[in-house]
Amino acid sequence: MLGKRELEEILAIALQGGGDYADIFLEEKISNLISCEADRIERINSGREAGAGVRVLAGNSTAYAYTNDLSLPALKEAAYVASKAATGQEKGVTNIDLRKGKPLVDFEIIRRPEIVPVEEKVEVVIRGNRAARAVDRRIVQVIVGYSDIRQRIQLANSKGDLIEDERIRTRFIVHVVAAEGGIIQTGYEALGGLAGFELVEGDKPELLAQRAAKQAVQMLTAKPAPSGRMPVVMAAEAGGTMIHEACGHGLEADLAQKELSVYTGKLGGRVAAEIVTVIDDGTIPNKYGSFRFDDEGTPSQRNILIENGILRSYMYDRLTAGKDGHHLTGNGRRQSFAHRPIPRMTNTYIAPGQTEPEEIIARVQNGLLVKKMGGGQVNTTTGDFVFDVSEAYLIEKGKITVPIRGATLTGNGPEALREIELVGNDLGFGIGTCGKDGQGVPVSDAQPTILIKQLIVGGTG
Amino acid sequence: MKERELAHWVVARGQEQGAGLIEAFLLKHKSFSVQVRHGKVESIKQAQEVGLGIRVIVEGRMGFAYTSQLGTAPVKEAVSQAISNANKTAEDEFNILPEPANQIPKVDIYDPAIEKTPVEDKIELAMALEEAAFNYDRRVVRSEQAAYEDTVYEVTIVNSCGVDVSYRGSFCGGYVSVVAQENGDTQTGSGMDYVLNFSALKPEVIGKEAGEEAVAMLGARKVTSQRVPIVMPPRVATQFLGVLVPALSAEAVQKGRSLLAGKLGDMVAARDVTLIDDGALPGGINSSPVDGEGVPAGKTVLIKEGVLQTYLHNTYSAAKDGTKSTGNASRPFYRGTPEIGPSNLFLEPGRTSKEDLLQDISQGFYITEVLGMHTANPISGDFSVGATGLWIEKGKLTYPVRGVAVAENILELFRGIEAIGNDLRFYLGYGSPTLRFKPIPVSGE
Known part of the structure; x- marks a missing residue:
């Protein structure tokens, strides 16, 4: 430096x-990466x-x-x-x-990756592999990956700001392949945080591996997803891909300013049902999308994007904040020194509501329960989005019945937000790497259990 | 120190420290990009980057380390780190490095014009791209971005078995996305092309494609759920090819995560389908004399008339299967070990024109854009993606459709190819003609 x-x-x-x-x-x-496949430690890259x-x-x-x-x-x-x-x-x-400059928040890193012996990191990978394989004999392959990154940054600008920071992120993933009678299915779970080795301590590797393994096995006997429009319940543990795609990207100020977002010009207007409040918060302790300073040196913040259905703010970097005369929100992020900062999400979530999750499921006559979401994509200009469902069940007469597979849910951002009918009192997080303009950054997203009146389920059944 | 010298130094030092086999991979690149919007430069980026990846094999155990700092101290540290990493991985007799080849193909992949063209001309090209999109139709009202970018790179690979190669390449490309508007309806369209030669980049063509697509989508409606034949132009078809590709990797087959495992010699696609990977393809954006570990690049017929011929191999997977590497060790960055990947992969064109492909379809869906392609599962082959496009009625493209999903298994899809167009086109490393498929489920209202 x-x-x-x-x-x-x-x-x-x-x-x-x-x-x-x-x-x-x-x-x-x-950075350090350890991976296990075919029942052995295959790669150690540093x-x-x-x-x-x-x-x-x-x-x-x-x-x-x-x-x-x-x-x-x-x-x-x-x-x-x-x-x-x-x-x-x-x-x-x-x-x-x-x-x-001084940050507004601080995070505790309990076990820094460089003081943890490689043997110990290898051990958690092996334990994850063993736990996944023990779940069922139909499991044909298990990939377990552990990685840690220590990033030291220094930023100085012509306004006189000078910040120095260190970010430690740890990630643990388990990918399981199960096969039976010509059918192959997969299960995937990931854990990640602005955290040290404590992220994977205790029985966490086993629990994560078992969940991924059960998912893969469960999907072997699942029925093909139905196709057509129907009510959809998204469980809290499904993660927040829907809110990330349906609303998050469209609220990034660069897209909004260029009139490339369905949310352009809607500040102060109703864009979601009254029970919906959406927050982007880079200050949540040790979440994957958290940091002390963004990549332009702005302290991270908690920003209310949608409050009781009303659009309150976009997410800004320095360039877009200047154009709108808005204060900095701490959303200027970049993948690395090789990229310029642009407005990005941090940890984005729908705030919990009042309803018990069981009650939400009981209210649905015929619909879909999404237990786990995969990736997604949005066209911010039209608001059309899709996201992948990796674990789902049919709901019939208010009861969860058979597992289904191979579904994608398609909808339109503002339409889907207006059609959120119930919001649960729980909250579940998911992590991922969000891609935009060729840059990937770590994010997390979350939601309570919610009921959306109608989405298009793209199955084959 | 020059790149080659440094690579030799790394190999010698690793051997001194007990690395039985060692390989140094050096990548150096210089890139330029400019993004314009509404006739003004929005951003310009210029960069230089170097990096070194070191792979060692100690008694059958592999270790890897990389560094972007090429001074003596960080390089020494990376060599030691690679060896120490090798001590903790599992032993595998197939962990070997390739021997030098007798012959390396000559490929023409460096265009001096890319470096020589002044920045002003490159900016102008990006502007021309955007202008062509606006000129297509007055309903094209906004641009998201138009861009020109290029990269010049140098690769050096030296290993302890005698491989000692280096080569230089370059490519350039442009893209534009625009918005069309009419009666309160907003739709988007985009165009892009990446080529080896500066003179081959045609801004008018790329811009027009973007304008055309956005305008064609105006007034898009939804349709009801049904099963209909599908037609995909090359840009969309190549994206689906991308879902099939991981299954063609020999490593995926060996590890039980390929749909195509155990299917060599079987009919895996429609009879007319011939799928080729060619690492030395003239004009191919991914062409190079050698692959990521120094094995000569070349042509591999993967599927011939519907029958699976071979998988893609690197040195490791080939050793394990007792065969020869197909030269498909892929290594886009210096930060990782060589894995298996396609080079220039394409579906051989047929004889039918696009019009004739549509002719006898009474009701069908011509897909112009998919949303969420990366959510397709390459291991199970299941995909369900959002789609926009044009509805086909009585052999003609009619009204635009959006907000629907199409779902199928990728193998089923390729088995269901009914006709192959004569219009092969490449998008980056993938090429395909227009394809017509048997009916698949389209989910809508």
Whole structure:
């Protein structure tokens, strides 16, 4: 990481073309990955990466140059390249005085990955593998992966902000393949957090592995999903993919400002049923999408996006906040030094309501209960979204009956939010890597058990 | 130190420290991208990156480490780390490295024009892309983004068995997404193309495709659930090919997670289907002289007239099956070990024109875009994706349709290919002509 004087010098070069704002983001990342497949430890990969990106904003245009040569001459060259690509009317700023920023929240990392012996990490992977295989003889393959990342960042900008931070993230995944009579099905579970090795301590590897294994086996005997429009109950443990796709992406300020979101121009308007409140919160302790500072140096925050059905705020990075004259919300994130920051979600969820989950299921005559969601995608302009269902059951006369497989749910964001009829008093989280503009960032999302009046179930039955 | 020198140094040092087999993989790349919107530059990005991946095999156990810092200290540390990682993985007699090849194909994958073209001209190209989309129709009212990007890269692979290769390549591409509006209805369309030669990039064509797609979708309606024949243009068909590909990996077969396990010599697709992977394909965006571990790239016929011929192999999977690597060790970054992946994979074109493909369909669905393709399960082969497109009536494309889902198993889908068009087109590493399929379930109202 660089000293104050050097950072100031680089920022001055970045602004010599007359840009309005400049920042430099330095990053060092150390990662470890252990994977087990075919009943043996197959891969242990370790790596170290470092690099820096210099950004210059001039009017509405952004110049970005990055390098993984961290020598002062190379960084000055990157700043020079960026200064040439974004020129403006401002006089070059010479008196940048950097002051260290403080976060609004702090997180405790109990066992830092570098003090945990590799043997211990290998052990949790082996235990996960063993637990999954013990569930059923129809299990033909188990993949268990453990990874940890230590990312140190330094960010300095021409407003005088200087922040240094360290993020430790740990992830544990179990993928199970079961086969019988020519049918192959899979189960998948993932655990991840802004946390150290404590994330996988105790019996967590076993519990996660057993859940993934049971899911794969259960799906072998599942019936093909029905097709057509029907009421859908999403259990809290299903994760929050629906809210991430149906609403989250459309509330990212860049898309909203470019009129590429169905939620453009709807601030203060009703966009969801009155019982729906949606929050994006980067400050929740140790969640996968949490951090102290975003990748532009803004402290993470809790932002209410939709309050009792009314649209209250979009999610901003520095560039879009400037355009709307809005305060920074702490949503400026990037995959690495090789990417410029853009508005992204952190931990996004529907706030819990009043109804008991059992009561919600009992209210459905004929419908679908989603127990586990997979990935999804949205066209923010039209609001049309899909998400994958990896575990689901039919609900008949208020009772959960047979398991079904192979379904995707399709709907339209604002329509689905308006058709949320009941919101449970529980809350369940899921984790994932969210992709946008070729950048992946860790996020989590959550929801209580909810009832949506109608979605299209895309099955084959 | 020059790349090749550094790679040799790594190999020598690893051997000194007890790595029986060692391989150094160096990647260096330079990239440029510009994004424009409504005739103004929105962002410009320029970058340089290098990285080194070190793979060692100690008594049959493999270890791996990488670093982006090529100074002596971090490289030494990475060598030691790779060896120490190898001490904790399982022994496997098939963990070997390839021997040098007698002959390496000559491929023309470097276009000096990409580096030489001034930034201004590249910006202009991105602007032209966007303009072509707007010019297509006045109902194209907004652009999400139009972009031009290029990459020039250098790969060096040196191993302790004598492999010692390096090569340089480049590619460029452009894309645009736009929004069309009419009577309060908003629809999107996009176009993209990636090519090896700067002169082969045609902004007018890409832009027009985006405009055309957005306008065609205006006034889209929903349809009721039904089973109808499906037609997919190359862009959509290549996405479905992508779901089938993991099943063609020999590693997936060996590990019991392939749909195509045990099916060599079986009819796995319709009789007209011939599927080829060609790592040295002239003009192929993924063409290269050698694969990610230095094995010569070449042509592999995977499915011939519907019959499964072989799987894709790297050195490890080939050793395990007692066969030769097909040159499909894929290694897009220096951060990982070589896995198995396709290079330029395509379905051979037939003789039928797109119009003739549609001709005898009384009711059908012509899919122009899918949503959620990455949610398809490549292990079970089950997919259910959101789709938009045009409804086919009496052999003609009629009104636009959106908000429906199509679901099937990928093998069933390929068994159900009824006709293959003559219009083969590549999108990045995948190529396909227009395809017509037997009826599958379309879920709607």
